[in-house]
Amino acid sequence: MTEGNEPSGGGPTDAGAQRSGGSRGVEPDYRFTLANERTFLAWIRTALALVAGAVAVLHLVPLNWESGLRLAVGFALTGLAIVITVYAPLRWLRVQKAMRRDQALPMSALPVITAVGVALVCAVVLLGNYWS
């Protein structure tokens, strides 16, 4: 969203209004749409990294942890990943609509949820290692 303060192709354009997928407003500068798409993809990669961690904890790596602790960590990671995969496309759509209507971008709780969730998982992993 921060790239290019002076769009070479102009700002919002009527040219793309017809392909706005039913949304009102005009299509924003293509660079902003592409930045929104890359942000969406970065969230999906974050979710996939969480899934990889969950697979390691739940299926791959032998851990001398309490069974409940292992499941709690694994389910927390998969839960976070599911929340992100559900929310990321909705977030993309909301941002896209806001840009089409020339409104301020909506805030999202997802970064906070992810940061707090990962911090909690890290704390539990530390406990798991010392409480095994």
Place this chain on the structure above:
Amino acid sequence: MQAERTLLAWQRTLIVLVAVALLYLRDPLLPGGVQTGGDPLNRLFPVLATLAALGGLIVHLRRRWRSTEHGLHDDRTGRPPAPVARPWAMVLVSAAACLLAVAAAVGAFAG
């Protein structure tokens, strides 16, 4: 450049998706390097579904990239295409990642 960077972001994401799917398919590690050699068929369905989605995404991205002159021109707007992939492709890649997450969680119960 922006479209090319976005295409690279798609490619990175799809590569990570393949890596996670193959990680899920792998046998559990055991102490001493012993492998169970267990039957991974119960893990095969979500991986195959993910790979099928992946194939569709690759074909879609490839076709769209070529039809838009390597991300330079959209006939309808006369400008670079935005987004690089159609919105349904975003839903599909989200669904594939979600499927892997659900499979990992459910598989923990099934053993």
